Amino acid sequence: MDTTTQKPAAPPAPGPAAPPDTRAARGVTRPGDRIFLGLSRGSGILVLVLMAAIAAFLTYRASLAISQDEANFFTSFEWNPSGSPPEFGIAVLAFGTVVSSIVAMVIAVPVAVAIALFITHYAPRRLGGPIGYVIDLLAAVPSIVYGLWGALVLVPHLDGLYGWLDDHLGWTGILEWNDGAPRSLFTVGILLAVMILPIITNVSREVFRQVPRMHEEAALALGATRWEVIRMSVLPFGRSGVISASMLGLGRALGETMAVAMVLSPSFTINASLLDPGGGTFAQNIASKFNEATEMGRDALIASGLVLFVITLLVNGAARLIIARRKDYSGANA
Amino acid sequence: MTHATHDVRPSGSLRGATLPKWFPWAVAGASAALGYGISAAAGLHSDIQWALIAALLFVGGSFAVSAKVEGRRQARDRTATSLVWVAFLLAVIPLASLTWETVKRGIEVLDGYFLTHSMGVVADTEPGGGIYHALLGTLEQVGLATAISVPVGVLTAIYLVEYGRGRLAKAVTFFVDVMTGIPSIVAGLFVLSLWILILGMGYSGFAGSMALSILMIPVVVRSTEEMLKLVPNELREASLALGVPKWRTILKVVLPTSVGGITTGVMLAIARITGETAPVLLLVWGTNFINANPFQDPQASLPMYIYLQYTNGSEAAYDRAWAAALTLIAFIMILNLVARGIARWKAPKTGR
Amino acid sequence: MAKRIDVSGLNAYYGSFLAIEDISMTVEPRSVTAFIGPSGCGKSTFLRTLNRMHEVTPGGRVDGKVMLDDENLYGAGIDPVAVRREVGMVFQRPNPFPTMSVYDNVAAGLRLNGTYKKSQLDDVVERSLRGANLWNEVKDRLNKPGSGLSGGQQQRLCIARAIAVEPNVLLMDEPCSALDPISTLAIEDLIGELKERFTIVIVTHNMQQAARVSDRTAFFNLAAVGKPGRLIEIDETERIFSNPSVQATEDYISGRFG
Numbered sequence: 001m002d003t004t005t006q007k008p009a010a011p012p013a014p015g016p017a018a019p020p021d022t023r024a025a026r027g028v029t030r031p032g033d034r035i036f037l038g039l040s041r042g043s044g045i046l047v048l049v050l051m052a053a054i055a056a057f058l059t060y061r062a063s064l065a066i067s068q069d070e071a072n073f074f075t076s077f078e079w080n081p082s083g084s085p086p087e088f089g090i091a092v093l094a095f096g097t098v099v100s101s102i103v104a105m106v107i108a109v110p111v112a113v114a115i116a117l118f119i120t121h122y123a124p125r126r127l128g129g130p131i132g133y134v135i136d137l138l139a140a141v142p143s144i145v146y147g148l149w150g151a152l153v154l155v156p157h158l159d160g161l162y163g164w165l166d167d168h169l170g171w172t173g174i175l176e177w178n179d180g181a182p183r184s185l186f187t188v189g190i191l192l193a194v195m196i197l198p199i200i201t202n203v204s205r206e207v208f209r210q211v212p213r214m215h216e217e218a219a220l221a222l223g224a225t226r227w228e229v230i231r232m233s234v235l236p237f238g239r240s241g242v243i244s245a246s247m248l249g250l251g252r253a254l255g256e257t258m259a260v261a262m263v264l265s266p267s268f269t270i271n272a273s274l275l276d277p278g279g280g281t282f283a284q285n286i287a288s289k290f291n292e293a294t295e296m297g298r299d300a301l302i303a304s305g306l307v308l309f310v311i312t313l314l315v316n317g318a319a320r321l322i323i324a325r326r327k328d329y330s331g332a333n334a
Numbered sequence: 335m336t337h338a339t340h341d342v343r344p345s346g347s348l349r350g351a352t353l354p355k356w357f358p359w360a361v362a363g364a365s366a367a368l369g370y371g372i373s374a375a376a377g378l379h380s381d382i383q384w385a386l387i388a389a390l391l392f393v394g395g396s397f398a399v400s401a402k403v404e405g406r407r408q409a410r411d412r413t414a415t416s417l418v419w420v421a422f423l424l425a426v427i428p429l430a431s432l433t434w435e436t437v438k439r440g441i442e443v444l445d446g447y448f449l450t451h452s453m454g455v456v457a458d459t460e461p462g463g464g465i466y467h468a469l470l471g472t473l474e475q476v477g478l479a480t481a482i483s484v485p486v487g488v489l490t491a492i493y494l495v496e497y498g499r500g501r502l503a504k505a506v507t508f509f510v511d512v513m514t515g516i517p518s519i520v521a522g523l524f525v526l527s528l529w530i531l532i533l534g535m536g537y538s539g540f541a542g543s544m545a546l547s548i549l550m551i552p553v554v555v556r557s558t559e560e561m562l563k564l565v566p567n568e569l570r571e572a573s574l575a576l577g578v579p580k581w582r583t584i585l586k587v588v589l590p591t592s593v594g595g596i597t598t599g600v601m602l603a604i605a606r607i608t609g610e611t612a613p614v615l616l617l618v619w620g621t622n623f624i625n626a627n628p629f630q631d632p633q634a635s636l637p638m639y640i641y642l643q644y645t646n647g648s649e650a651a652y653d654r655a656w657a658a659a660l661t662l663i664a665f666i667m668i669l670n671l672v673a674r675g676i677a678r679w680k681a682p683k684t685g686r
Numbered sequence: 687m688a689k690r691i692d693v694s695g696l697n698a699y700y701g702s703f704l705a706i707e708d709i710s711m712t713v714e715p716r717s718v719t720a721f722i723g724p725s726g727c728g729k730s731t732f733l734r735t736l737n738r739m740h741e742v743t744p745g746g747r748v749d750g751k752v753m754l755d756d757e758n759l760y761g762a763g764i765d766p767v768a769v770r771r772e773v774g775m776v777f778q779r780p781n782p783f784p785t786m787s788v789y790d791n792v793a794a795g796l797r798l799n800g801t802y803k804k805s806q807l808d809d810v811v812e813r814s815l816r817g818a819n820l821w822n823e824v825k826d827r828l829n830k831p832g833s834g835l836s837g838g839q840q841q842r843l844c845i846a847r848a849i850a851v852e853p854n855v856l857l858m859d860e861p862c863s864a865l866d867p868i869s870t871l872a873i874e875d876l877i878g879e880l881k882e883r884f885t886i887v888i889v890t891h892n893m894q895q896a897a898r899v900s901d902r903t904a905f906f907n908l909a910a911v912g913k914p915g916r917l918i919e920i921d922e923t924e925r926i927f928s929n930p931s932v933q934a935t936e937d938y939i940s941g942r943f944g
Contacts, residue, residue: 348772
């Protein structure tokens, strides 16, 4: 392609300005432009290379481990990669990760939506702004601090709740407590809920704030109570936004490492009761086992990390899809 | 159109029986007292329990009274209101407790000595020692990560906004999104497998910086992109129409216009990676001694220090962990506040 | 069914700012009353005090009396939610619920007030859509989203939604300002039909429209920017447009200001 035949940026013609799309084609004639474009395109390509490298190297190391695995990688309850023969599987980790995330979501999503509604629709106006600001800041508190708080403050306070759950819901089998320290997947779920609460609240609050005033007034003018206004105009408008906010929170809960590692007392078993200590999550297992692992052990941990990577990719992909659909939807009504 | 039949019209009175304004407060007070009484009588000790009982009494009580006096619709409205308030108060408890405990316990050993000494000569179970080595490590690792991420991130954003058309730009956008969702431990594993297991390099602060960069780059790209998009197109066209080359237009017009927003984004990204523990744990390894060279030998870092003190398990170590946590939070909060300050200060110029 | 509105000594505030001052007027049942006046003179604010919508804007506050037949809307023990059911409202921009179908939009108000049989709802929806001259255009797509209709159709959908609950009064806040001339004409025709059944109050910027649709016209003005709006006069539309009793009204109508 011969770009030099194109007109240089000569005296500005009074005619219609060139549409922005042609700027790129026109601008690459000067050395300065060429270098700058090269640099910025190079950075973009570097990002692609980085992602490809992440996927490739994780897969490579993981395949080294899995090829020597004598147990089924997906279904085995064992984690003994340094043994002979090496045997390890991710069933326990997958179970723990999913269960703790579900507990976290069940607690955090309704509460976060309620707080977002509180800030946008219920709190006195002078209170709503500052509360939103503080929750914004709480979203920035690092997970290690949540972990420290969870282990040293939350866990000692949970005996009462555990006893109560055992007394009243113990018969379900899921919430049976056999007097261990309350360092179970359930506690992990509670802590994760506290951690993702600010994130989900922040995004939901933004979504609720964007509900056009006229939709709310439409409901009000029909004689709707405040709750009916929310149900008729706020929640339908914000639904997809809340879902994608929850997905973001879920992504963080799935990948959370330190807080889980500090609160859970891990073991490679699956307990029917959520309140019994034991179990583990992908991220926690990597952090806890890493220090003492042999090279084979590290590769096995990388293999489990790869699975976590794929899971979070799927969750985040789903969130993006929902956000993209929402754009179409709100565009149609703009 | 003839007059419609009015069979579906409910009674047209404007006068609903309305409960007085103090009603919710009265119910709240009564529920709190009753909840406390019940748990005292049943011999329950946990604060969480009596709060839960009181909350349930409050929601149920106001619904029952309101349904009787005001009707079902009003009662449902009140239930929603009380649920929202209860949810808010329940959520405040852990978040307030987190802040309170960190400040209260952190302040105990946090002083000038703590900030300026390492753990080099202190046994883990003894009181004393400090976080100097960890602070130094964190600053170096975060500084290096920023030095890598900001140029790459800003240039990528410039490519996407100013040049990016077609398939490459779409791919970059997509993978930046994907990168945003990488769990930090996975980023750590990647650098581990490439840098340490395959290339055979040792544990070092720089290895940690690389993992932190992977976490930081997408955040910088995203926020810079948003800021560049806010620069009005007329400004670019005005400059181009004067015969200014595109690259100079970007450097002299576009970037200066959005520099406030970009700075804010970068500072928030720094705040985010400063607290990252998992990748640092895998790659920097940790030490009790001062190591000022991030390119060789293990270093310490503030978040990892908290973790190591916690796992140590003695009272003195817990004190140190809380003090380090307070330092870390203070650092991140200052970054956040300054970043927001810049955003607010610069807002009228860019965010028209 | 249609009720008389009797306003006396009404002030409305935004925070500490007095937006309209000391308004007294009577709105006759089964007639159309138009509010005209320059921008910012408080006519929309006044309209919103008639169904207690003013107080939902932050800082909004009202004192004075608004009698709907023999009940004061601002009296003790009055439920604003019940008021808004009795006094319906149509807004400047069409605002059907975007996530609801045409059918659900019309049924929304009824569903709030309890459960109805499907056949009953069908009846009311059809009757209201016919009442809003919209039935023939949408009867084949009742289950499509209301936001898919044209602007004029959406506004008539909003009118159908408002009349479905059989209010006593229908307030319209510049209902045609976002519409093209043909849709405007359709709405004006509709207003002519609806006044057989409802007390209608319409705020408009368009004086020809006020002259075309209304029986009585009220002229609002404000002394200066930052001063509260006041009612200058209210009279038969014909008189206001031919021989108003106040000079300011004549100046405004003849286009000398505003």
